[in-house]
Amino acid sequence: MTAKPIPVIAIDGPSASGKGTVAQIVAEKLGYHYLDSGALYRIVALAAFDEGIDWQEENDIAELVAQLKIEFEHGEVYLNNQNVSERIRTEIMGQGASQVAAHPLVRSALVNLQHSFRKAPGLVADGRDMASVIFPDAKIKIFLTASAEVRAERRYKQLLSKGQEADYQKILKDLQDRDARDMQRIVSPLIPTADANLLETSQLNVEQAVDIVLTTISAKNG
Ligand code: CDP
Secondary structure, three states, X not given: OXXXXXXXXXXXXXXOOOXXXXXXXXXXXXXXXXXXXXXXXXXXXXXXXXXXXXXXXXXXXXXXXXXXXXXXXXXXXXXXXXXXXXXXXXXXXXXXXXXXOOOHHHHXXXXXXXXXXXXXXXXXXXXXXXXXXXXXXXXXXXXXXXXXXXXXXXXXXXHHHOOOOOOHHHHHHHHHHHHHHHHHOOOOOOOOOOOOEEEEOOOOOHHHHHHHHHHXXXXXXX
16 A cells, blocks of 8 residues: 655745735644745845855855755744844845746746645745646645736735835736736746645635635535
C-alpha cells in the first residue's frame, strides 16, 4: 500500500484579494501548516535591496537566494536571524517582489524551500502559482479574486490600520501595475488552473470567504 500524499490546499489570487487572511484562518481551523509564498519573494526583494542589487539582476539575485537563511516562526518572518516581518510588508517591497518574481532563476531557486512546507497533517499554501506549478497535485485549488477597486480599498484600510501612510489612487495604480506584471510574465503567470474553484470575494467578508473555502474542502472530502 502506498502512503497517502500529504494534502495541500492551494489558494492563489491577485494582490490584496484577501487570500492571505483567508488562507491563514483556513490553516488554523484545519490545524494545517501555512505557507505564505509571497513573503518569500518579498524577502528576496528586501535582501537584494539591502545588498544594493538591482531587482532586474536575475543572476545576482538567484545567487543571493541560495545564501539566504529564511525562517517563519509564530507568524514572524526572519531573514538571516533578523525579524523582517514589518520591512517586507511595505508597498515598495511588494513592487520589488513582483519584479524579482518575474525571473525564472529566482523562482526555481525557491521551489525546494516551498516544497519543504508540505508536512503532516497538511498544508495551506497561498500565492500565485501554488496550484499551477508548486503543488500541481493539490487536493483543493481555490482562485480567490475581487475587483481592483475593492482590493485597493482593502489595502488602503490595512495600511491605515497599521499607522502607515496611504493614498488610495496610488494604491490602485500600483495594484493594477502589479496585476499586469504578475499576469503577463512568462514564467508562472497568475492564472487560474482549469481545475480551480473560482471565488469572487468583492461582495464577501473574510468570514464568508472562509466558510465557502471550508465547505469546498469538506465537499471534496465527503
Ligand atoms: O500581499 P500581496 O497579495 O500584495 O502580495 P504577496 O502575496 O505578498 O506577493 C508579492 C509578489 O510576489 C506578487 O506581486 C507576485 O509577483 C509575487 N509572487 C509570486 O510571483 N508567486 C507567488 N507564489 C507569490 C507571490
